[in-house]
Amino acid sequence: MDLLETYIENREMVQPNHANSLQTAHGGNVLKWMDEIGAMSAMRFAGESCVTAHINGVDFERPIQVGDIALIEAYVYAAGETSVRVRLQTSREDIRTGEAERTTESYFVYVAIDGDRTPTPVPELTVEDERGERLREAALAGENGRR
Structure with missing residues (x-):
């Protein structure tokens, strides 16, 4: 499967019940x-x-205020035999203008499991365009601390 096919984004409006x-x-x-x-x-x-197997640190760079939109973006950038590495970035987005400012970044590792909850092989990741x-x-650079 191609990397771009794994790209997912979602938005959450930060409500008072989400706040500190x-x-x-x-x-x-x-x-x-x-x-x-x-x-x-x-x-x-x-x-x-x-299932989540590992979180490779989390950098909270700036806050997201109540009423702001949290834009979460994820994509698979590497795969092992049964594991999948996903880059995650969260931004504070102005829903009216579409302008976004990164607030949080991390790299998660997930393990694929079958119906018996046993680790199961994953396909090879391909990258088909620039x-x-x-x-x-x-x-890869961010995961290794070379942003």
């Missing part, structure tokens, strides 16, 4: 949203259920 005492999105809610979208990207790629190659290279 500073009226910004609670980090746990942001992580939950990222994990859900990351798992969807991994499942699209694997064609199987996927945009996909740029995304893959950016993810």
